Amino acid sequence: MMMSRRTILLGAAALPLAATALVSKAVAQTGTGTITSPSDIPPILFVHGNGDHAALWMTQLWRMESNGMARDRLMAINFTDPLSRSDDGVEQPNRSSTTQQRRELGEAIAELKRRTGAARVALVANSRGGYAVRNYIRNGGAADVSHAVLCGVPNHGVYAWSDNPGSEFNGNGPFLRELNGGEGQEVTDGTAFLTLRGDGTDKYAQPDGRFAGKPGTSTGITSDGPALRGATNLVLGTLDHREVGFHPRAFREIYKFIAGREPARIAVEAEPAVRLGGLVTGMAGGVPTNRPVAGATVEIFCVAPETGERIGGAVHRATTGPDGRWGTAQVEPTWPLEIVLAAPGAPITHFYRSPFPRSSDVVHLRPGRALGPADAGVGAVVMMSRPRGYFGLPRDIVALDGKEPADIKAGVPTDSLATVRLPAAEIGRPVVALCNEERLVARAWPAAENRVTLAEFTL
Template sequence: MILNRRTFFLASVLILVTLPTFGQNTAPKAEANYPIVFVHGNGDDAAKWVGILWLFESNGYPKDRLYAIRFSNPAARTDDTKPEANRSSTVDAAAELSSIVTRVLLETHSSKVILVGSSRGGLTIRNYIQHGGGRNNVAAAILAGTPNHGVLVSTANPNGEFNGGGHYLQDLNQAGEDGNEVVAGVRFLTLRSDKLDKYAQPTGIASGAPQTSTGISFDGPALRGGTNLVLPNLDHRELAFAPAAFREMFRFVTGAEPKTLTVQPEPTVQISGVVTGFAGIAPTNLPLQGIHLKIFAVGKDGVGDAAPLYAVTTSADGQWGPFNASSTQEYCFDLEMEGRHVRYYKAPLPRSTALLNLRFAPVPRDTATRPAGAELLLISRPQGYFSRERDPVTVNGNPLSEEPQGLPVRDSFLTAVNGTKAVYVTLRGETIIAQPSNDLSKELPIIDFLW
């Protein structure tokens, strides 16, 4: 279990639609400075919250009251009752959250915390509040894109964590004496999409089975007794990590409108984090030892033959940094182990953070379908999903036919580019310069968008 604090993001304001709700969107003044603990989702990491943390900071929320959890094994079990290597049960996750909340309360001398969860993180929050004593420690809970009523309702695998007909969710959703699905004494806010959440679809379109009914509706994340808001045109991850989602979080926590929906740069930026990896196909947040990390400045022609600005070999804790960065400089984070390189190309980071997780990623599974010798890039968007019609990605100004289209369900894709020189990749006005590779088994270049 790793607990980190602080700081990411840029903005575009999306129109919000409010559904009829049972709750109030006004925060008691006493909550305005409660510590906030951000809880990531299935297979995710604390780094997902960097942008939201930066937005809270940019609006004056105290840095030392902002926390983000990094679960050791973030992926859920297939069957919650059966041990599965490098995966966590619902009890594992809630116990880890309970431990972290206790630590935050002790550290801050606060009487309560506010919990914000993305996807599976919201279910863990509910489990902790209902069964882990959390109702005494939590003032408010914000559940963003949480599949509160499941991803599907099925009689198969009744021990599946995301089965709306399974034991776990049936228990969490059992109505109280007041008929509500939320715990009395804790303010609840749910954020859901209108129709773009891949895990709140009436059919199996997100899994390639559009003719199959899931038993779930678009309003599956809503909870009786909570404040339930719709954020149109946002996908599953954007419900937690987009500026429009931040706006509703801030309003719910403080009772006031945020002054800005853009990250305010710091004059001095210091970054650090951890190197982690995968166990089979399951991502873990366990530290990797023996990774050689070098950080390079990226110019208009890429990295070239420039000397690294920072270099370290990770020890058992996987930690790296601090690195003093420029808020206007793009960097390449080069991970090397046994001759294989994974290179993350990131746009300039406007504020400090200790949360960056550089995963030593495996070779993409669809590499074999590419022509031999093709120059390739892996384009990644950790805080959202791709949809060509909604958010076209361009390379050197040209749209990409490989970008997924339709319902946004994928956060990365491979693309082939012409030549071996540096290329300019753009999404939503953010441009990253990178150098492609013709052998991803040796060199994997990853375009790592911030938002």
């Protein structure tokens, strides 16, 4: 496709590091010459992608708060059934259509407007979430939305083929043909649009069909697929499909576009007291959902950073009711945590997390995968997960238990989960998970007790 003349290539050298606060004026002029403050920024609703949940936006919510935005002016949606249908027009259990997602998004927009009294809100979406955003705006919602930021959204499809026309990810299908119809601009007047994409590092914007199940077949899509005519289109260097929404570099562009000025800081500013809460969800028919799970128990422990051993008893213990909520837990912003989830019909999952520097009510807990034939006879199953990005080799420093994981493929970043299996003699020992500058120390729990370990990165 032809790129907009407003496409700008942003390489790594032009952007700040994750842990470095950007030095800028806290109050600056916007493009219209108006002096703004955090209260002048429209409320922001964050929209997750296919199979995901609101918690992926936690770090960007923290960065917005660290730049002075009030917590009640920020919101992240949990779509009830986040996974798409194989054919958008054919009902599938526990999956959603584009129409259902548009309706749920509209309800969330109305709630944020009601809560804040604002006439319009800004929307920030990753991947499939951008379809709901564009669908809502195009079908009468432009008056509600001041800004739309689309991060890694496959706006022209993951592929453009004649087969499987009902898939919403088919650029030749009716859904995307309608969204992108016409010879003029591909955005809706009255709303400002920004797209963010990687430079050949998005697995859903590839010319070869290997990530769509047809290696060697042209997809008809290039790395420019997420760009839109009429939008401001930015390329964020080697960031992958998820990082273009959740990385500190992405935050800078999201904030600048909505606020009209540089953020005062990129790094998250810690709070003196941290309160955590969230939702327990699970699988239904083999499909991830965001439907609440009742009767799940959640325990939280402070652990030693170098060994993963518990320090004292549980600092929080709760059993979920019909709403699936498990909070509120109070922790210190310097504590590494072990969160133990025991949900009906699922393995007991021991999550190991870096310290939470700020409060959050979107700490999503979904049990780790069920033990299968590959785990038969092993002592412990230890996994590490990167929800806000993929492990890219050789781009990233990645190690699990002192080794580069064999189940992470090199090249275009595609994998967000790695697994190591330990013999029975090694149950209980510490296992180090490393991704770039984030280091987690987990403990190996016995698989024979239907327990799994999941080291979950924040960055």
